[in-house]
Amino acid sequence: MDFRKAVRNTIYRAGVEVDGKRPWDLRVRRDRFFHRVFLRGSLGLGESYMDGDWECDAIDEMVARLFRAEAGGRLKKKDDPVRVVRARLFNLQKKSRAFNIGRRHYDIGNDLYEKMLDRRMIYSCALWDGARDLDEAQEKKLDLVCRKLGLEPGMKLLDIGCGWGGLACFAAEKYGVEVVGVTVSRAQAELARERCRGLPVEIRLEDYRNMEGCFDRVVSIGMFEHVGYKNYRTFFRKVREVTAEGGLFLLHTIGANRSVRCIDPWIDRYIFPDAMLPSPGQLGRAAEGLMVMEDWQNIGPNYDRTLMAWWENCEKHWPELASRYDGRFRRMWRFYLLSCAGSFRARRNQVWQIVFSPSGVCGGYCRP
Numbered sequence: 163m164d165f166r167k168a169v170r171n172t173i174y175r176a177g178v179e180v181d182g183k184r185p186w187d188l189r190v191r192r193d194r195f196f197h198r199v200f201l202r203g204s205l206g207l208g209e210s211y212m213d214g215d216w217e218c219d220a221i222d223e224m225v226a227r228l229f230r231a232e233a234g235g236r237l238k239k240k241d242d243p244v245r246v247v248r249a250r251l252f253n254l255q256k257k258s259r260a261f262n263i264g265r266r267h268y269d270i271g272n273d274l275y276e277k278m279l280d281r282r283m284i285y286s287c288a289l290w291d292g293a294r295d296l297d298e299a300q301e302k303k304l305d306l307v308c309r310k311l312g313l314e315p316g317m318k319l320l321d322i323g324c325g326w327g328g329l330a331c332f333a334a335e336k337y338g339v340e341v342v343g344v345t346v347s348r349a350q351a352e353l354a355r356e357r358c359r360g361l362p363v364e365i366r367l368e369d370y371r372n373m374e375g376c377f378d379r380v381v382s383i384g385m386f387e388h389v390g391y392k393n394y395r396t397f398f399r400k401v402r403e404v405t406a407e408g409g410l411f412l413l414h415t416i417g418a419n420r421s422v423r424c425i426d427p428w429i430d431r432y433i434f435p436d437a438m439l440p441s442p443g444q445l446g447r448a449a450e451g452l453m454v455m456e457d458w459q460n461i462g463p464n465y466d467r468t469l470m471a472w473w474e475n476c477e478k479h480w481p482e483l484a485s486r487y488d489g490r491f492r493r494m495w496r497f498y499l500l501s502c503a504g505s506f507r508a509r510r511n512q513v514w515q516i517v518f519s520p521s522g523v524c525g526g527y528c529r530p
Contacts, residue, residue, distance in 0.1 A: 323385020
């Protein structure tokens with residue numbers, strides 16, 4: 163098999179060349195790149211970049227072009243059958259594994275996230291409509307969420323997957339609500355408690371399946387990607403249980419155009435283990451008969467610019483991070499941020515904000 167020819171021909175159809183002169187062209191440093199990519203698809207592409215087998219000045223645009231031309235599908239080999247069967251037979255996101263994602267992704271170092279994110283440390287898609295910088299774009303997103311929920315002083319808000327407490331602080335400060343935030347990351351919980359000190363905010367280190375109480379409003383931003391398709395219905399049952407009659411629930415999640423049971427193998431191995439992206443059909447089935455879907459908005463194109471801003475922050479501050487994170491980690495993190503930006507640029511992935519009510523809003527829900 164001529165791996166070199168097969169790979170070159172495939173990416174050429176996407177407008178990407180090997181050893182070309184444009185920013186999105188690949189410069190191959192080691193010939194093993196070709197068989198690694200041909201035999202292992204996206205896993206081989208990412209691992210070979212981490213190992214220095216190839217370079218590209220604009221990975222984001224290269225990935226966007228591959229996705230637009232569906233070259234990724236032609237390069238992608240059949241998924242590892244063990245991984246597929248494992249995802250079908252076992253609940254990889256069961257309660258006993260709930261804290262795995264916290265340890266393996268969110269606990270790797272608050273210093274990295276402080277340098278990468280905005281001042282409120284929001285690790286989800288921003289809203290760039292008229293925003294001048296990342297700080298302003300994230301505040302616009304937070305404010306939109308709060309207005310969609312119709313927050314008013316004195317309400318109780320549950321934030322499922324509260325991260326470092328950015329939304330909790332914002333909602334308490336700007337809208338006068340009491341907030342309970344839950345996370346499965348010890349590092350996030352510790353820093354969130356620090357950042358929310360003096361506000362009516364409680365941060366719990368807790369799996370969503372253990373949540374108790376009754377809340378006027380419930381929100382989940384960037385957490386549903388870790389729930390897993392076997393637990394979607396369980397998640398919505400729990401949300402329905404803790405949402406007061408007359409309340410609202412806002413789900414903000416990355417979404418896939420098609421129903422899947424596994425995430426990209428490179429992302430699964432190196433970035434978000436056991437994560438997966440829901441489809442519209444999966445979300446609809448999970449909520450059916452439990453809650454009324456009031457509003458659905460796609461803000462996905464904003465994630466391209468958000469990821470690029472995170473990458474720029476990482477590059478700018480890397481001298482301050484280099485003593486804790488080695489060169490291979492840096493290449494891994496760069497490939498993660500830029501390849502994801504490319505996938506959103508190509509509209510391969512989406513970001514949805516969906517508003518639900520327990521029994522339907524009397525007279526109808528109006529998006530602010």
